[in-house]
Amino acid sequence: MTHHVVTRTRTGTIAGIAAVALMVLGLVLPAFASRALIQDLFTILTLLTLAQLWNLLAGYGGLVSVGQQAFVGIGAYAMFAGVILWGIDPVLAIPLGGLAALVLAVPTAFFAFRLQGAYFAIGTWVIAEVTRLLVAQWKALGGGTGTSLPREATSDIIGVEAIRALFGLREAAARDVLAYWLALALAALTIAAIYWLLRNRLGLALAAVRDNTEAAKSVGVDARRIKWAVFLIAAFVTGLTGALIYVQTARISPDAAFSVTDWTAYVIFIVVIGGIGRIEGPIIGVIVFYILQSTLADFGAWYLLTLGVIAISVMLFAPRGLWGLLSARTGLHLFPVQRRLITAGPDHGPSMTKGEKEP
Amino acid sequence: MILLETKGLTANYGQFRALFGVDVTLAAGETVAIIGANGAGKSTLLRSVTGILRNDTGMVLHRGEPIGAMPAETVMQRGIAMVPEGRKLFPSLSVEENLKIGGQVRKAVGPWTLEAVYDLFPILREKRNVPGTALSGGQQQMVAIGRALMSNPEILLCDEISLGLAPVVIRDIYAAMPRIKASGAAIIVVEQDIGRALSVADRVYCMMEGRVTLSAPAATVSREAIHTAYFGDAA
Amino acid sequence: MIWIDTIVQGILLGGLYALFAAGLSLVFGIMRLVNLAHGDMIIFAAFAILLITGSVGLNPFLAALIAAPLMFGLGWALQRFVLNRVLGKDILPPLLVTFGLSVALQNGLLEAFSADSQRIPAGPLESASVDLGIVTVGWMPLLTFATAIAVIIGLNQIFYRTALGRAFRATSDDPVTASLMGIAPKGIFAIATGLAMVVVTIAALYLGMRANFDPSIGPARLIYAFEAVIIGGLGSLWGTLAGGIIIGVAQTMGAAINPEWQILAGHIAFLIVLLIRPRGLFPRAVD
Secondary structure, X not given: OXXXXXXXXXXXXXXXXXXXXXXXXXXXXXXXXXXXXXXXXXXXXXXXXXXXXXXXXXXXXXOOOOOOHHHHHXXXXXXXXXXXXXXXXXXXXXXXXXXXXXXXXXXXXXXXXXXXXXXXXXXXXHHHHHHHHHHOOOHHHOOXXXXXOOHHHHHOOOOHHHHHHHHOOOHHHHHHHHHHHHHHHHHHHHHHXXXXXXXXXXXXXXXXXXXXXXXXHHOOOOHXXXXXXXXXXXXXXXXXXXXXXXXXXXXXXXXXXXXXXXXXXXXXXHHHHHXXXXXXXXXXXXXXXXXXHHHHHHHOHHHHHHHHHHHHHHHHXXXXXXXXXXXXXXXXXXXXXXXXXXXXXXXXXXXXXXXXXXX | OEEEEEEEEEEEEOOEEEEEEEEEEEEOOOEEEEEEOOOOOHHHHHHHHHOOOOOOOOXXXXXXXXXXXXOHHXXXXXXXXXXXXXOOOXXXXXXXXHHHHHOOOOOOOOOOOHHHHHHHOHHHHHOOXXXXXXXXXXXXXXXXXXXXXXXOOOEEEEEOOOOOOOHHHHXXXXXXXXXXXXXXXXXXEEXXXXXXXXXXXXXXXXXXXXXXXXXXXXXXXXXXXXXXXXXXXXX | OHHHHHHHHHHHHHHHHHHHHHHHHHHHHHHOOOOOOHHHHHHHHHXXXXXXXXXXXXXXXXXXXXXXXXXXXXHHHHHHHHHHHHOOOOOHHHHHHHHHHHHHHHHHHHHHHOOOOEOOOOHHHHOOEEEOOOOEEEHHHHHHHHHHHHHHHHHHHHHHHOHHHHHHHHHHHOHHHHHHOOOOHHHHHHHHHHHHHHHHHHHHHHHHHHOOEOHHXXXXXXXXXXXXHHHHOOOOHHHHHHHXXXXXXXXXXXXXXXXXXXXXXXXXXXXXXXXXXXXXOOOOOOO
C-alpha cells in the first residue's frame, strides 16, 4: 500500500488553464471594451481583491475584522501624500499605500489581539475610526473635506501616454485602462498568492489554528505568530488596493476612504454570499454582487437593505454560501487546497493521481 | 408499573456507535444499578434518557410515551431528574441558589424542600451562601444530589456519584440513599463501584461495550456472573 | 472652575454611554453573543418613540413605556427565530448575521424616515437646569445619569434576586446542565435579548431627547457602548458605568481643548485603558 497526500484535482487543472485564458482575455479587453465596462471591471477587481483578503483573515484565519477600511483609507492617503507632498508619480506611489497599511497594522494588531473572539471585530473598527479622525486632522491633505490629485500629477502618469497611443484613447480613458490593468494584476497575484500560501505550510497551520488553537500549539504551531502574519499580509495588500482605487478616483476624503460600508460591509457580503473559507467564494460573490448592484442601484437604500437581508439568509440557510451549495452538489474544486489522502494498492500502483507531497 | 423503558436503544457519537440495542426497565419505587467498566456505555445510556443525546422516537419510553426526541428540559419537566457525572454545579450560583434552581422550573409537590435537603446533608446548611464550586468534591456531590431532588422527581438518575471521591466521603453520600429511596423516587444508579451499587439496588444491569450483558436481582446475583458480564468470557 | 464643569458634564454623559452599553453587556454575559446591530437598534427604538409621540401626541416617557414591550417582543423574536439558529462554537455566523442586520436596519430606517436629523420633543425639560453651587447642570443629563444607575440596580436585582436571574446565570455557566434543571437555554436567550431591548428603549429615549439623531449614527453608539463594556471589564455592570464615565469625561475634556477632538479623545482613552489593563478595570474573578 502506498499513500499520497494530494491537493490537485482534475477540475483544478482545468480551472488553471481557464484562469490563464481569462487573464489573456482580460489583458486584451481594453482594445474593444467600452470605457464604462472597463470602469465596472476595475471596481469588481478591486472589490474581489479586498474580498479575497478578508476571506483569508476571517474564513481561514478566524479573524473577523470590521476595520479593513482603516487599511484602504491609510493606503489611499499615503499614496496621496506621496503625490502631493513629495511629487511622486501616482502609480509609483501605490507601494507607499501598502507600506503605510503595514505600519498601521502593527499597532492595530497589538491592540485588537488583546480582545477575545467577537470583541476583536469591534476593536478593529475602533482603530479604523481613530485613524479616520486623525487623518481628518491632516490639513496638508485637505483635512475633513479631503482633496484631489493635482492636475499636473494625473496628466503624465507613467504608462498613460503609451496606452493612449496604443488604443487611440483620450487621456482620462487611458488612465482607466492603466488602473484596470493594475487591478487585474493585483487581483490575479492576490488570488495566486493566497492559493500558494494555503497549499503550503501556512495553510496547514491556519487550519490547525482555526480548528483548535490549543491543539495547534501542542503540535508546534504558534497561533499568535500565524495570526500576526496573516493580519499583516492582508493589511499590506489591502493598503495597495486602497491606493490603487484612489489613483483611479483621484479625489479623496476621510469619510469616503474610511467608509465601513464601501470597504468592509460590501466585502463581507461578497464573501458571505459567495461562500466563506473558500477561494472560489469571493469570485462567485463579486459576480452576484455586481448583478445585484446593476439591477438595484437605482433603489438607493433598498439595495443595501436587500444585501443585508440576503447575507442574513445565506448565514441561516446556506452558511457555506453559494459556492458551498454548488460544490456540495457537484463536488467541484476549482482551487483545491484541501489535502486528500490517496491510498493505492501495490498491484495497481499510485495510478490515481500524481503525488504532490510524500508523507 | 413500568415507569421508564428503553427498547433497542442505540446511540452514536458521530461515526462512533456507543450503544447497540439496549433494553432496560425501571419500575415505580425500585432502585436499579447499572454497572460496567469505563466506556461500557452507562453514561451514554443516561444521556440518551435525559435527552442530552437525542435519539429516534420509540427507543425511550416514559410511562409508555416516547420521549427520545424530546429536548432535555422537557424530559426533566416530566419528572426525570439527573445528577450529572462530575457534579456540574453552576459556578456563578451559591450553594442555596444551586439547590433552588433544581426546583424552580418543575414545582412538584413532594417531600423535598430546601429544608429537607439541608436535613439530609446538614453541612450544606452551613455553607448555603458559599459559591457551589468552593466546596469539597464530596460536598459538591451532595449539592448535585440535593439539586436534583428539589424538583421532587419521579425518577432520579445518578451518574457516577462516587467518582473521584474518598471512600469515607462515598460512605457518607451512600448513607443518604435509603432516605431518598424511602421518599418514593425510582432511582437508576450508574456506578463503577460494584459493591456500593449493589448495596442500594433492587436489580442490577451490567453493561459491556454498549450492550447489556447481565440483568439480575441484586440480592441473588453471584460474583462470578458479574465478573463474566463485566470483563467478558475471556477474562 | 471650567474644568470642574467639564468633568461633571463628562460624568453625566457617561450615564448615557452606560445605558448604551448595558444591553450589549447583558447579551454578551449570558450567551457570549456580540450584537453588531446594537447601535442601530438604539436608533430604531428612538424612531419608534418618535413615531409614538408624533402620531399620538404622547409624552416621550409614556411613549417609551409603550415602545418597551414592543421592543421586548422584537428582541425575543429576533433571538428565537434568527440568532438562536446561528449560536454555537463558531463565533463567525452570529457576528455576520448581526452585521447584516446592522446594515439592513440602517438602510431600512433611511428608507422609512430619510436622512434628516430628528429629535424627540421633551418640552421644557430640554433646557431646564439646576444650580449645584459650583456648577450648573441640565436636568436632562442629570436624569439620564440617574436612570443609568436605576437601570443597573434594576438589572442587578433581576440577576441576583430572582429565579429568572438565577436561570440567566446558570445558562451562562453551562447551558447543557441548565437544561437538566428544566430550563430551556434558547428560551432564556430569547428573554435576555428581549430584556436587552427594553434597556435599548430606555437608552433610545434619552439619546433622542438630548440630541439630534438620524439613521446613520448607530454604529458610533455601538462603539461607545463597546468601549464602556471593555473598560469596565466583561460582566460587571458597575464597571460598565465606570467605563461610560471615563469615555464621557475624555470626550468633554477633549472637546474643551478642541471641538474636533471630542470623539477622538474618547477612543484614545479606551486604547490607553486597553493598553494598561487589557481585561478592564473590574474584571470578573472567574471567567
